[in-house]
Amino acid sequence: MRFPLRRSHLDRVLRGGLIAAAVAAGSIFLLVFLFLLKEAGPSFSNPGPKAMLTDADWYPTTGSFGMLPMLLATLATAFGGLLLAVPVGVGAAVFARYFAPRFLAPLLRRLMELLAGIPSVVFGLWGLLVLVPGISESLGGPGQSLLAATLVLALMIVPTIALTADAALRAVPSTVLLGATALGLSRGSVVRRVALPTAAAGIRSGILLALARGLGETMAVLMIAGNKVQAPYDLLQPVRTLSANLALELGYASEAHRSVLFFGGLLLTTTVLLSLMPRFLAREGTL
């Protein structure tokens, strides 16, 4: 009789602790969002959302607050990075799980984990000292550009995609794979027709997380994107993302300029939320 009772007591303690942890985790996001709303508040009346999205230029100290080019640049770098990183990341995961020699697969996973742990400022420095001069000399232009930012973002999110895809593939029941093999399917067909579709939800989930990271990445992008405020119309021309704009100017801004920068932060957070929407809408566990 003692045991179950002890357990229930422990359960209650554990439950209380877990609820507190969950409330803390959940309220952090809410508090951040409320803080952004409060700080951005004055910008809703002056200069107003319309001016902030339709002004032709960004000269915040002289009253032009056009942030649309920066929103477009944020989307261009993040989705561009995704376009490059998804095939590489998913490919690496499939290779590690089904095609790599026995000794190579764990090595590849460790490498991806290491890559995921490199601080973004290191990617930024490498981009600034190696990639940017390379682009400038081989393709022309100032080097710091949409292309440089997209390439470095792709590098940074490959491990996220590869590791989540690897975990999703690992979760495919071996009986399913064995069954497919027993039906006489080749290894390629098993991967394409059985493993990947079964793991699709997990892989999509990893891609969305990578997209969120790409949208919010600041330091590396700030160092290599050139930060000129213009629409992303040319791969070799510089752009400025919303996060880079915050990092560049927030320490130096006051009054209207400051609240507009927080509106930029709000815009960025909303974009990330929208990009994660498919995850929220999907039933728990399917995506």
Added chain:
Amino acid sequence: MSESPSPSSPSPSLAPWLLFSLLGLLSCLSCTKADGTGSSRLVVTGSSTLAPLLADLAASYERLHPEVRIDVQSGGSGRGIADARSGVADFGMVSRDLYTEEGDLKAWTLARDGVGLLVHEENPIPALTSNQVRAIYRGEITDWSQLGGAAGRITVVHKAEGRATLQVFLDYFGLKNPEIHADIIAGENEHAIKTIAGDRRALGYVSIGTAEEDILHGISVRLVDLDGVPASSEEVAAGRFPMTRALNLVAPESPHGVAADFLLYVMSSEANDQIRAFSFTPLTP
């Protein structure tokens, strides 16, 4: 033998909140500023140009006065102004002259720094005139060959809005920010210097003190003469180099107690060697 839930069971759920409030309390303790007599803790925040120098001066002051703790935080001249006004900091660091709307603050100039034009080490151009610089930043001159250099499109490196170096640059050349045709917008001095070190065709402007430090450490950039005056800390010290700025500490009113003593120390000739070590120009002989 039944056990009733002990009265302590809700405590684990409270623990994180207690921890949070404790953290909050601690951060409040650290933000209370020294008002002189009783306390011995000073907070100095602001300009990223000045922060390394002030950290160094604070360390040597702390060696002389072990009971004093000085906390130096970088975050831009704008933050220095805001923190001095709000009282979060005892002194704000501001690496430019104060504007008229900042007249509510008192400023003490401890050194001057030049803003110099910077190119890649391999760029052969020896000197630029004010008119040429104006034309380049307005987009009227776009190629080095128009200035007698090797052919190549000029990569114009500019600074982000609100930076002190940007203000000094615009004021000196009488330019307005919307007229500028920039290719790259840099944040900190180091960002601009690394950008120029990686681009043979780049032109930018940075703190002469910071640039000289980096050149000593082998970064492949070169300061260009402006209107016939070499851009060097010697010329700034001699008062000949034209594009300079004041490096200030600011506060709403004259300090007293420890803060006043620290101010006296950094303004005295004792601080000169350290100021020169950062390639800035001290004002006291």
